[in-house]
Amino acid sequence: MNAVTAPPSAPLSPYSSAIGKSNIETHTLSVLVDNEPGVLARVVGLFSGRGYNIESLTVAEVVQAEHLSRITIVTTGTPVAIEQIGHQLERLVPIHKVTDLTLRGDSVERELAMIKVAGRGQDREEALRLADAFRARVVDASIESFVFELTGAAAKINQFVELMRPIGLVEVSRTGVAAIARGPQAM
């Protein structure tokens, strides 16, 4: 029925072959919504129902007085599919605005991660040295573990996690990407 259930080796449907599938891009969408029950289910359900991808998703209320929440979604797809995702989101009744930050140009994207590392002796020193280089903060420490807090672009967090792995990486908790366009204008 959709890409999720089809085996990876299945031939492309002739119905869908007119629009190229090769140029997959990653885009960050900002979506302003009414913070009402079910609105997140509508957004997530739209992605699963139509076979779109969610790489990361964050949501929180940003205008308390008007109960507006901002959802940041990182998605992948062809430019045509991503344009379609934007239009499909705009059809949802509680959605105020959809902006493709990647299309709009320069934007700042940040993610917060907490990384738990366990180890003794040399490993602890190495972990602290690397944390310092990445400007990660120690938010918890025990005799045999640290929890580091790190904010930055997703790539920076990925790199830090990989460096911690041989030292004694236990687990990672990440917020997903929050993003905002540079310059004076709102989304």
Added chain:
Amino acid sequence: MSNLITGAEMVVRALQDQGVDSIFGYPGGAVLPIYDALFHQNQIVHVLVRHEQGAAHAAEGYARSSGKVGVVLVTSGPGATNAVTGLTDALMDSIPLVCITGQVPTHLIGSDAFQECDTVGITRHCTKHNYLVRSIEDLPRVLHEAFYVAQTGRPGPVVIDIPKDIQFALGDYFGPHKIEHKTYKPRLDGDAEKIEHAVTMMLAARRPVFYTGGGVVNSGPEASRLLREFVELTGFPITSTLMGLGSYPASGDKWLGMLGMHGTFEANNAMHDCDLMIAVGSRFDDRITGRLDAFSPGSKKIHIDIDPSSINKNVKIDLGIIGDCAHVLRQMLDAYRARKSAPDEAALTRWWQEIDKWRARKSLSFKQSGAVIKPQYAVQRLYELTKNRDAYITTEVGQHQMWAAQHYHFEEPNRWMTSGGLGTMGYGLPAAIGAQIAHPGALVVDIAGEASILMNIQELSTAIQFRLPVKIFILNNEYMGMVRQWQELLHGGRLSQSYSEALPDFVKLAEAYGAQGIRCSDPASLDGAIIEMIESPRTVVFDCIVDKTENCLPMIPSGKAHNEMLMPDEDDIEAVIDAAGKMLV
């Protein structure tokens, strides 16, 4: 604070204030307060269906034939889940519905209470929008907003789930005039610059074609009127989707017939060979395009639609104009007239000459001979004998639906109710009931198949109760004909489960319900039997025994292009579909 009324009374007041005259529903525990409020008034007629799916389809038939919002009232749990098929059908075909569902009291929600289900969760994907009303203060706003959302922009179904304690709660009611939605404001007028650009493209066209769809019907009668004016002004040929039939009259000389999988040879070839396609309120559905990478390869495409997500969804568009069909057509007409020039007349004449060659192929022809009624002949005779009566036609889904679309010819919009997008067997009889409620004196015929009609046959009882003289015209070939046709095309003729075994005697069945039954199997007596049906003041079930082996042609086989049609006079049906085509539906 003396104006406090209950939530149930608010529902009825809001329906009255929205101008609703008829609703379709079925009572149950969680909607009893609303039914009690209905009991105390005479303004709204409640049509009691026999199954909630029937209520939704009846409301669709009412809405599609009248241009108004169809209203459904059902209880919680099974009442709501039974309505889901009808809601999905309305979403796919953009039919404005407001469906009010009862819900268990708020303090029981989430406790797996009796007849509880997560109605807003279940219907989230099959409605344009839905609401769970958690406080009486929200109820009047939600009721009016639901009507606004259902009929504004691209129409669709809206569910309002009302817990039973909210129906009993007291609150202040206010009327519909205060509603202005804060986010949902669809755009009606097209962008003026793009309209000028579109007109320039039209004036430069040498092989243009209008390709129109259900959006023209949804936009209202004015859109059809403007479309006719535009076609006459330009002299361009026009074809339409299944859902768009009637917006341009089938008797018009620019009419190419329906396009798509079972469309005419001339319509599909014109789509394939055109140099400019003007799509109005149509959505490039897979039944229309056939093989996408071979779809109309040499054309520029203009697409007018109220839903931005329709543009560039399946087919790359050169110029997308977002707006309501009637508004944009008026703007384009004005802009076209203002140019005071015309397309290359010689090129247009050559284009028409080419089209006439395709027309001469007579792709809808069939041979009625011998002692067996051909299904196409039955529809043709039905058309000839009812065409002067401004009839409303509904269908079920399958071969009979396509034969009805091919051989019944529509002069006006809103006369043709069929399940296009979802393809719901069992749609036609309840839809005919809804159309008859909206047009009490009119002739309403459900062209049916013997398999489809059994899916909602219980609604015959509704027709009898409300003395609705709907005519059910069954093309009985004892097969799920379209399933059988595809098994012949794709599965070596192994007719797995597609024979209609153990059929009822439809004449006796009609009589058992209190309707009139007519059976006809003889071509010579068909006209007389059809006349008997249409002149009867009663509900009639017409069992028309037709050729059991006839297949629905012409056809664009799955995975093929518009210019690779399978024609009625070609036998080699099984060889035409390749492995890739076999994967498709």
